[in-house]
Each structure stands twice: as C-alpha cells, then as structure tokens.
Amino acid sequence: MVRRVKRKGLINTEAAREFLNHLVAERHSLLLLLPLVLAFWAIERWVFAFSNWVPLVVAVWASLQYGSYQRAILAEDLTKKWRQNVFNASTITPLEHCQWLNKLLSEIWLNFMNKKLSLRFASMVEKRLRQRRSRLIENIQLVEFSLGSCPPLLGLHGTCWSQSGEQNIMRLDFNWDTTDLSILLQAKLSKPFNRTARIVVNSLCIKGDILIRPTLEGRALLYSFVSNPEVRIGVAFGGGGGQSLPATELPGVSSWLVKILTETLNKKMVEPRRGCFSLPATDLHKTAVGGIIYVTVVSGSNLHRSVLRGSPSRSSDIGDGSNGNSGSSSSRDKPVQTFVEVELEQLSRRTEMRSGPNPAYQSTFNMILHDNTGTLKFNLYENNPGSVRYDSLASCEVKMKYVNDDSTMFWAFGSDNGVIAKHAEFCGQEIEMVIPFEGVSSGELTVRLLLKEWHFSDGSHSLNSVPSSSLHSLDGSSSLFSKTGRKIIVTVLSGRNLVSKDKTGKCDSSVKLQYGKTIQKTKTVTSAECLWNQKFEFEELAGEEYLKVKCYREEMLGTENIGTATLSLQGINNSEMHIWVPLEEVSSGELELLIEAVSPEYSEADSSKGLIELVLVEARDLVAADLRGTSDPYVRVQYGEKKQRTKVIYKTLNPKWNQTMEFPDDGSSLELYVKDHNTLLPTSSIGNCVVEYQRLKPNETADKWIPLQGVTRGEIRVRVTRKVTEVPRRASADSGSPFNKALLLSNQMKQVMIKFQNLIDDGDLEGLAEALGELESLEDEQEEYLVQLQTEQMLLINKIKDLGKEILNSSPVQAPSHSPSRSGSGSGAGSYTRRLLPAPI
Secondary structure, three states, X not given: OHHHHHHHHXXXXXXXXXXXHHHHHOHHHHHHHHHHHHHHHHHHHHOOOOHHHHHHHHHHHHHHHXXXXXXXXXXXXXXXXXXXXXXXXXXXXXXXXXXXXXXXXXXXXXXXHHHHHHHHHHHHHHHHHHHOOOOOEXXXXXXXXXXXXXXXXXXXXXXXXXXXXXXXXXXXXXXXXXXXXXXXXXXXXOOOOOOEXXXXXXXXXXXXXXXXXXXXXXXXXXXXXXXXXXXXXXXXXXXXXXXXXXXXXOOOHHHHHHHHHHHHHHHHHEOOOOEEEEOOOOOOOOOEEEEEEEXXXXXXXXXXXXXXXXXXXXXOOOOOHHHHHHHHHHHHHOOOEEEEEEEEOOEEEEOOOEEOOOOXXXXXXXXEEOOOEEEEEEEEEEOOXXXXXXXXXXXXXXXXXXXXXXXXXXXXEOHHHOEEEEEEOOOOOEEEEEEEOOOOOOOEEEEEXXXXXXXXXXXXXXXXXXXXXXXXXXXXXXXXXXXXXXXXXXXXXXXXXXXXXXXXXXXXXXXXXXXXXXXXXXXXXXXXXXXXXXXXXXXXXXXXXXXXXXEXXXXXXXEEEEEEEEEEOOOOOOOEEEEEEEOEXXXXXXXXXXXXXXXXXXXXXXXXXXXXXXXXXXXXXXXXXXXXXXXXXXXXXXXXXXXXXXXXXOOOOOOEEEEEEXXXXXXXXXXXXXXXXXXXXXXXXXXXXXXXXXXXXXXXXXXXXXEOXXXXXXXXXXXXXXXXXXXXXXXXXXXXXXXHHHHHHHHHHHHHHXXXXXXXXXXXXXXXXXXXXXXXXXXXXXXXXXXXXXXXXXXXXXXXXXHHHHHHHHXXXXXXXXXXXXXXXXXHHHHHHHHHOOOOO
C-alpha cells in the first residue's frame, strides 16, 4: 500500500510542480494566506494552543485551491475546443453551386486541359507502374495515355469558403466517373503465361471531397482529399491482335492498379498529406530532374514520454506487479534519450543520441533528390536500454518542390490542421522550420533546409545565388535517351564515413557499378583511406536513366553489402558532374563520383588539351580573424595535386587581388581556401569553396560570386574560363565505317571469351557473372548492328533500282531509221545506258 502511494506521488510530481506555479501566479491567494497565518500564530502564542488543527486547515485550503485550479484547466480546454469547432464551422461565403465552373471546364477540357494533364501524368504513371510491378508482369510500358473528353465534375453539392483559425479553406466535392479514357499498357507477362498482353484501362471513377488552402500570400495552393477517396478502375485485356479478353484472363491486375492509384493518392494528397500547385510570377520553362539538399536537424522541444507515441509508459509491464511498478517509475524518472532518423526516398540518416526533453542534435546531412519534388520524413526514436530495438515515438514530414521561377517551396502539416510553408527564392538560401510531430499533443522539431542546387533536363543546374539565366546548357538537346553514340564515363574517386572500417581502421571496400547489363568493379582498397581513383566507361543506352552503385566489404568468407545508391543520369549532357552520393540502407557513408557524358564530337582527350584560367578578382564581407577587427587575407588554390597562392592584402575585409592563374584541364576539382596571414602564429582559415567549371563550353567564361563555406559570412568573386585552343572534330568517316565497327565488335567478343577462360581457370564466380553481363551486352549490340546492316542493304538496293529506272526513263534508245550520224550517236547513248544498268541482285 505504501509502495502504491509512493508511486502515485512520483507520477504526480509534474502536476504538483504546475500547481505550485499556478499558486505563485495567483498572488491574491498567497496574500490572503499570509494574514491568516499571522492570526493563527498570535492566537497560538497568547490565547490557546490549537497546533493539531493547523495541518487540517492547510489541507482543506490546499484542496479548495487545487479544485479551483482543476476547474480552470477544464474550462480552458472546453473554451479551446469550442473555439476550434466554431472556427471549423464558420463560413465566410454562403454555399454556392458550381454549374458555371463545370461548364467552363467542359469547354476547355478537350483541347487544353486534357492534353496538358495527360502529358504531365503520363511520365508519373509509367514511373509508378515500373516501381510497383505485379508478380504476373515482368515488364510494363505505357503506350498511350489520354484522359478522354469527359472532365471531372466539381462542386455538385456546392462549395464555400470556411475558416480554421487564421487559415481560409475552400471545400468542394470531386466526382470523376468516365468511360472515355484512352490508356494503353503493353505488358510482358511472366510465367506461366510467357506472352505479351495489352492492358486497356477503359473506365475510371474517383469520388471524394477536396480542400484547397491558399498559402505564402497567394504564391501557391495546397490541395488534399478530406479522407480516402472512392476509387474504381475498369480493365480489359488483349493478346496483341486487338481482340479484347475478359478481365478474368489476368486475375488481380485490376485490383493491383486500384491499389497503386489509392496508395499514390494517400501518399500525395489525403489529409494530412497535401499537394502543392505553385503560382510563380515568371516561368523559365525548365524541367528539374533532381537536386542536392543539405538537411540540418537542429533541436527538439517538449519531448515527454507521457505525450509521445510508443512510450514505455503505454506498454504493458512484464513480471509481477511490484517489479513492474518500480521499473515503470524508474523509467519515468530517467530523462528520455532520443535520436532522429531523416528519410528521403530510400536514403536515411541518423543523428547522434541526445537526452532530455529539449535535445540539441545539430546534425547536417547531404541528401539527393531524384525528381522535382521530394518528401523529407523525420522519425523520432527513443533508446530503450532494456531492448535491442528502438521505440518509435513520433514522426513529421516536410515536402519540397521546384517552382518554375527557379525558387523552391517547402511546406509541412502544422498544429490544429494548419499549414507551415516557407519559400526559398534561390538556391543556397537556408530556411528554418519548426514542425510539430503528428498524432501527439506536444513535441516539435526544428530543422534547417538548404537546397544547394537543382539539376535540369537540358544539362544546366542552379548554383548558389546564381541566376538561371547565367547558366548555359552544353548541348541543345533536351533528351538523354536518344541513341547518340555517346559514352558515360564514371570515375570512382573516394569514400567517407563508410561502415566497413574494421577495428584496425582499414577500409577493405570495393565499389560495383551497373549501367544496363554492364557491370564494372573497382579494386579492393585495404588502406586506412578509401581512395580508388578508377575510371570506367559505359555505352549510353536508349531509355536507361539510372546508374546503380553498390559498395561491398571484403570478408574472409565473401563480401558484405554496406550500402547502395541509385543515381539519375537524366539531364547529364557533354559535361562533368562531381557529386557525393549518400549510400542507402545504411546509417552512414558517401561515395565521391565524377560522371561525364562524352559525345563523339568532343571526347575526353580533346578536353585535356585545354587550360583552366582562374582569375581571383576580389572578396567581400570576410570574417575578422585579428583582434583589431580586420584580416590579412590571401587565397590558396588547389587543383588536383597542383597548388598556387595569391599575394597577401593587409588589414581589410574586402580584399582585391585581380590575380590570374592557369592549370592544365584534367578534370580535377578546383578548390579555394581563404586564409588569414600571420607572421609568427599559424595561419587561420576564414572560409573555403569549390569552383565548378566542368559544365562550361570551350572558351566560355563564368563570372560569379561564391559563398564561403565553414564561416558565418563572406563571398569571393572569380572568373573562370575553360580555354581550348582548337576543338578537334570527329575523326574521318572511315573510323565509323561498318567494317571498323564489325572489327571492333569481333575484337571485343574475343577479349570477353579470353576473359571467360581465365575466370574459369581461376574459379572466380563473381567475375564470371560480370563477364556474362558484358557478353550479353555485346550480343545485344551485335543484333542491333545486324538489323542496321540489313536495313541499310535494303535501302541501298532500292536506291540502285530507282537510279537504274531513272536513267532508262531519261535516256531512251534512238530509232535505227535515223541518219548515220544520228544513228551513231543513238547507239552510243544506248550502249552508255546499258553500261550504267546494275547487275541483277
């Protein structure tokens, strides 16, 4: 019994503290208590003793005060709920029907909305289908996509504007029931069917209520379904000859499509998930295909076990009652130890463990986007000492999207169904957001987000604080997937923070690259630093847009996978991309890659003949490194293994160097280190940066201000030129002749067969798998080449026949009744015609 009372007291410690704070805040109660205490003391001292009654009086007074305190809390909660209900129910505009809107939509649907939305949704649908293939389908391809001539109906039951807190919300019903679709999928079926089938989506039904919220002062609209919408899809099948088959021919395909559509809607636009429609003032007509973002988890606040999900206080006690109660009490007394896991698609990173209700994490992660939108998910976990698994407490999300004016939009789910939205006007602008955890009554997470750069489909990219108009594509082509004969050159440079290091500190790791069916592998590094510096070439494949990267740890009995990554190559043109790729499926680890797409007209050997001219112009707003509030700045330039430095400018925070340096163009990283010169003491760093020049065209100059990293402020201005004295043209046409290409294929086949024999002798099974992939790729290339030769042969034969007919029609043989001179000339023409006729084929 005593133990139970003690446990109860421990549980109400927080409530008692709040009650005492309430008493301190209510000063009139304490002012009333003070004269009563003095009066009781005087009576006790000079009249008669009643000390035994004092505790009872104090207990009665405390009970009355505590009851008043509880009533005040209850009244405050009821008032808050009442105000929330009033806000939710209050309408700003009366209920209106939308026949006019549906009439307008039907007028512009066929020739504008249908085409625009079909183009936008086609790529999204195809990508989603490939990611979530059914077991019956080995491969699937979108052949035709059109939403038809029947638009959705909006607001059949009326629409109105309402208010929730300070947020204006428009609610309207959405009803799209159409049988006028034209969606055709070509699917290659797996066993036991082993044939090609056509999947025709002939009907679609989506019903639900939609909420629309204006945000960021009208720069965007957030939209979402109130709850899961009703979804139905009608499917028919054909066997390639156009004959429709009943839906039971392939059981489960219709439900599979419904599941994909439902999951996509739930993930993208069902409360509290919200989609975003941006309204930029200008449109630069660029298509973002990926980007790099820095995510900093700053701190958490109000992280208490009593309000967070999955806390030990909600789990059932194990063992007898006394042990369980004491264990639960001791766990409540201990400060909560938490960490945050950040997820972006398949990539995840963790912060360090911190304790207390207001932990400071201060962890920054480099993460990669593979699209123009992304969702950052923050999962809060607690370290449970009594278990090998972590307890999930809560989570929250931040969504981001590229806006067509070269800015970035971030939004999240706020408290009381509100909206938290931020707008970064340019790449490199850091924004800070305080996000409440979802599904709990308290608890917030502070994060800082910095979108370093966006990558576009034309090969250009947005740099920090650089307007998009100053960036130029290296190739006018906007498509990577056409067969241009280019090569993808991948250089595996180094790795950092890999989980493969053993107790001795050695790396013992290797990297495997897969592009299409071709697999390449680096050597195994056994040193303390993970440095490979190996270069690999891949033939560009039509329709192949991803490079798969796997990192392995060498062990005594085999290899262990210590991380994977999938890198989008879309948008890479005749340029270099230097990138740190974070590894997925592990807690840490990044690989440094240099990727280049080389066209036949401009090869790597051509670029190596040029020079990199760097002009260090000036710097501004540098940090003060000396006690007098100034610095003596100079710049140390490192290009690969070559190093140079500028002169020292004394006693200034805005130095001007105007110094020119040149380096041979070998593709190395160009790094700048701004230093403060000291005569006796060691030099101190006042910032550094990387100058990206790889995307410049030959003899093109870029003049830009680059923010310094590692310091609170400071920028440096540089002019960089990629000097090429003569851009060599493609070699003679003989180098690409059919004979040379056939000879090249033959030599490659011989080399692979020799490699096969050596691997069989060595018993290297992994090497055999790689060689088999190379052989399959060569066979595919050989088949394509044979088809090309057959096509060219037929075209050549037809050309020769047409030429012969044209010569016969234009030079007829003269009649023999003409004069001898004419006869001779006619005979000569006839013989000349006969000589030009081709031999029978």
